[in-house]
């Protein structure tokens with residue numbers, strides 16, 4: 001299924017008048033405050049987020065997985081799904097592949113399909129947290145940190161293979177997330193495990209093309225419940241520094257212990273020029289992989305406030321790889337992703353409205369009340385008309401969820417693909 005322009009225009013018709021009233025009112029009040037509304041809309045339009053290939057089917061938990069009808073069962077169908085989301089939102093102009101779940105059979109055809117839908121290939125993700133079919137060695141007791149050199153070598157080679165696949169598609173970065181760690185005290189020697197990991201990452205880093213970057217993700221626990229080798233941003237930062245200038249830390253919102261100050265982590269990493277990528281999701285208790293902005297939208301705004309500050313003031317930090325890393329257990333995955341994209345854009349737009357100059361003055365004067373007022377004034381602004389205008393200008397839907405339902409996308413997909421298809425992945 002492909003959504004045509006006239007389909008979207010039809011879906012937009014009913015809401016056009018009320019949208020115009022909203023955007024006129026907002027433009028007027030923001031302009032009076034000295035905001036360049038056109039520039040904000042342009043920034044929103046330029047902000048593209050990668051959809052991970054594993055998020056297009058139903059997710060699951062260790063207790064079970066409930067399939068969603070009409071799931072994509074091939075890489076081509078996954079890219080088509082990203083195309084559907086992108087045509088409605090104009091925000092999902094990239095896909096992030098997971099190897100070995102998404103090894104292309106025909107590179108040329110896959111690249112043509114993606115470019116026809118205006119979709120780029122973002123970071124490629126390796127997988128050393130599962131044993132692959134016919135693998136010689138097992139990752140049960142770790143991959144890059146394993147005590148056995150043959151296992152480490154297999155994991156290094158897998159990452160090099162992933163780079164090779166990504167290179168043929170036009171990707172420019174490799175994301176490494178390790179499940180390595182231990183479940184019980186005494187199981188691992190912390191120092192040996194970290195040293196092995198550093199050496200393995202350096203070996204992968206050596207195979208990185210000159211215009212690539214390596215993104216090192218961290219996580220405090222799960223699937224190992226006593227210790228994780230790369231447990232926090234400090235460890236990731238240390239490893240990225242040990243590898244070299246093309247290695248960076250990657251922050252995943254769900255990979256922190258409760259109440260961590262993630263906006264401060266983001267800020268410090270950008271100051272040091274070492275924030276390479278960002279994974280969006282939301283959570284209540286742990287790595288819950290819920291829809292972005294569904295639980296803690298103010299925290300997301302504060303994080304974006306630091307990201308925007310960093311993008312404007314830290315030329316030492318590279319452009320970031322943005323990706324949604326969520327799992328969809330009870331919602332239609334495509335609707336869930338559309339909601340996440342809207343929440344990301346909303347937090348970004350609000351952060352763009354923060355009066356940075358006034359904030360700096362208030363900080364210098366230690367005017368704590370004004371500092372808070374400035375942040376909350378931006379946060380309390382209803383920026384949804386700006387997002388709608390950004391989409392409308394690019395041919396997207398005023399309301400992507402409403403258009404998705406009006407166009408009956410899921411039922412069309414079920415008709416095309418059958419009811420009980422299952423997406424590859426977890």
Ligand SMILES: [Mn+2]
Pocket residue numbers: 177217252279325
């Ligand atoms: Mn992640």
